[in-house]
Amino acid sequence: MGTEITALPEIQTRAAADLGIEIEFDCLDFLNAQRRAAVDPASYDVYDQCFHNLDIVWFWHAIQPIDVTRIGVWDEVSSLTKAGRITPHGSIGEGDAPVTRLYVQPDRSLGSRPSQWISMLPTVHNVDSFVYRRDLIGDEIPTSWAALLNPKWRGRVALVDEPAIGVFDALLAVQASRALSFKAIGQLSTAEIDALLALLSRKRDAGHFYGWWKTAAEAADWMAEGHTWIQSAWSPVTTHLRRRGIPVEEAVPREGYRAWHGGLCLSAMLSDRMRDVAYEYLNWWLGGYAGAIVARQGYYMSVLDPVRAHLRPAEWRYWYEGAPATESLPAPDGTTIVAQGAVRSGGSYWQRAGSIAVWNTTMDEHNYLARRWARLTGRREAD
Incomplete structure (x- = not known):
């Protein structure tokens, strides 16, 4: 399972x-x-x-x-x-x-x-960040988690709907934008959770977020259809989009990865x-x-x-060493997702894994956080 x-x-x-x-x-x-x-x-x-x-x-x-x-x-x-x-x-x-x-x-x-x-x-x-549609957001290349809160992309932003994951994308964005500060983003107090969720609720009510996706396929559909221009993402999201020919880029945030x-x-x-x-x-x-x-x-x-x-040597060099692809490279199902000459964002495995800001985490106050998160996203609270 x-x-x-x-x-x-x-x-x-x-x-x-x-x-x-x-x-x-x-x-x-x-x-x-x-x-x-x-x-x-x-x-x-x-x-x-x-x-x-x-x-x-x-x-x-x-x-x-x-x-x-x-x-x-x-x-x-x-x-x-x-x-x-x-x-x-x-x-x-x-x-x-x-x-x-x-x-x-x-x-x-x-x-x-x-x-x-x-x-x-x-x-x-893996280490995750966020992805963006280069053809839709213009010439500005996002280099900070703060981009997820940038008002210029109001209504075109999405986060993943999982309180032990999506909340950290939000935390990194809030902290990078200096809207709030936290003693330790891996272990929030109830007061810090309240402050964070209040801020996110205000952004939601102002129409900043398009939504909260539950599966990689849903995230890919939203971006492929132009509903979102910048959002939380996992590697399968990028795979789905590249398989469909959508010009998507993975951000390399200066604050580090989740x-x-x-x-x-x-x-x-x-x-x-x-x-x-x-x-x-x-x-x-x-x-x-x-x-x-x-x-x-x-x-x-x-x-x-x-x-x-x-x-294949070309696959190892691209995926692990961060070198340009010397040939087209396949997805797990054999379809081509990496064009010859492409370079993986963030560099090699050792560079990417050496720049971790936070790990997905179940905090001591996870149950409280999960209840607050469910109210934010509109998901029915689990028993």
Whole structure:
């Protein structure tokens, strides 16, 4: 069970063939995946989501610790995951950096002190910003998160409707525009949440936001149809748009990126042979093929060398090294999305991952934030 981030048919088909097992992908949106993962661990074997979604499912004892001695390439997992930064001088970023909840501690809490047991096998990750239609916004190239609040694009702005993600795009924009300041954007107080949501509500009521999108396809449709000119985006949004020939650009904000890190968890209900099969699936994910597939929509993997072996040299140089594409490059489904000569915004993996402002985060006051966010976006509050 997971989300559209990695529930790709190319991965499902290849994993089933390589492992000789039947695999069913149950693809849900972020909130429903997290909710079911926590309350119904019997409904899935492997839970595929993100580190910032861990607290709830771990609290409910819905997932079990993973033994790293059963992960063949554990020693090769990136320092971005294990240490919190990709280089000694890279920023660790505020909020839920994966390392802060990676290792299972003796008291069964999650923390950064290494142990034999981990909460989630780190896999896919990326750094996100926002995208814009260069043909619609004019000659000005947005270089700051503050662009999302620029009144010149009133009515043409959208954010993602997920309180542990979209709120940070809003936070970075508000902070960059100096409309408000926060003690720590990864851990807001209720008073800071009230101030932020009051500001966003005023912008909403003034018609600044076109809306809040729930899926990458919806975000791409809004931008392709010209409803939005600048908005929150994930790599699949860019993939959708480029596949349709829409001139979209990814911003490189000077304040840094909003980062996220996905992974695989084992249901607490797994045991015996089914648990062995699940470990085979986890190891398969780090074998390179899955990493190559997700690289073609702009994502990185926690173990690099196997991915490189499954990409053409031109793909590796473009997606990881930040070099110009020496040939046209495909999306996961084989359609061309990168033209020869194109350069990925933000540079190499190490440059991009070294400029993280904040990670997707579930704050201590997340429930309060989620209720306030639901009122902002008009979404019915979950029980």
